Amino acid sequence: MELRVLSNTSPAFVVLFCLLVCMIFPNALPSDSEKDTSAKKTADDDEHDEHDEHENKMNLKFQEKPMRAFTDEDLSVYDGSFEGRPIYLAVKGVVFDVTSGKEFYGKGATYNPLAGKDCTRAVAKMSLDPQDLTADVTGLSKEELDSLDKVFREVYMAKYPVVGHMSFTAVDMDAEPLYRTEL
Numbered sequence: 292m293e294l295r296v297l298s299n300t301s302p303a304f305v306v307l308f309c310l311l312v313c314m315i316f317p318n319a320l321p322s323d324s325e326k327d328t329s330a331k332k333t334a335d336d337d338e339h340d341e342h343d344e345h346e347n348k349m350n351l352k353f354q355e356k357p358m359r360a361f362t363d364e365d366l367s368v369y370d371g372s373f374e375g376r377p378i379y380l381a382v383k384g385v386v387f388d389v390t391s392g393k394e395f396y397g398k399g400a401t402y403n404p405l406a407g408k409d410c411t412r413a414v415a416k417m418s419l420d421p422q423d424l425t426a427d428v429t430g431l432s433k434e435e436l437d438s439l440d441k442v443f444r445e446v447y448m449a450k451y452p453v454v455g456h457m458s459f460t461a462v463d464m465d466a467e468p469l470y471r472t473e474l
């Protein structure tokens with residue numbers, strides 16, 4: 292019965308009917324720009340999937356906030372001496388906000404010498420000797436470098452937000468691969 296109605300309907304009527312529907316519901320069909328957006332979304336989604344996969348593989352926590360590049364001098368003002376200012380330190384060129392570990396890094400606390408510095412060498416050697424409060428890892432043993440990587444991942448990456456990078460990490464592409472941090 293319905294088939295008969297359809298077959299009896301003139302093509303001109305069908306065209307007119309479609310035009311009428313398009314006039315009443317102009318948003319029913321996707322515009323070219325909408326098509327572009329949905330195509331872009333798919334590409335973006337792919338990029339996000341890749342990003343998530345990388346994030347999971349590296350066990351990293353990315354922040355929404357933009358990253359800052361720190362010089363030694365920039366970092367030094369976050370050493371816990373100033374009440375109300377966050378406490379930062381860097382390990383392997385990555386700057387962490389360790390304010391939540393104030394009992395370790397705050398003024399007068401045991402590990403306060405590490406605060407406001409790239410203390411990579413000290414962490415690798417488990418030393419608080421002022422000579423080791425540096426980013427320089429020259430001459431460290433494999434055990435010390437392995438220990439550094441473990442503390443980097445299991446303490447710093449696991450506990451503290453990343454707020455930036457030491458500016459030298461961006462330019463020192465000739466650094467030893469063990470020292471470079473892939474983010």
Ligand code: HEM
Binds near residue numbers: 389402414419442
């Ligand atoms: C006799 C010497 C030491 C003892 C008994 C000791 C003990 C400890 C203990 C018990 C913790 C865990 C605290 C907690 O999670 O509640 C800790 C954390 C830590 N220690 Fe030591 N430590 C010593 C020396 C050092 C030295 C020389 C360094 C030099 C870098 C160092 C670096 C650290 C770091 C980076 C942490 C992690 C702090 C954090 O969670 O942010 N320790 N230590």
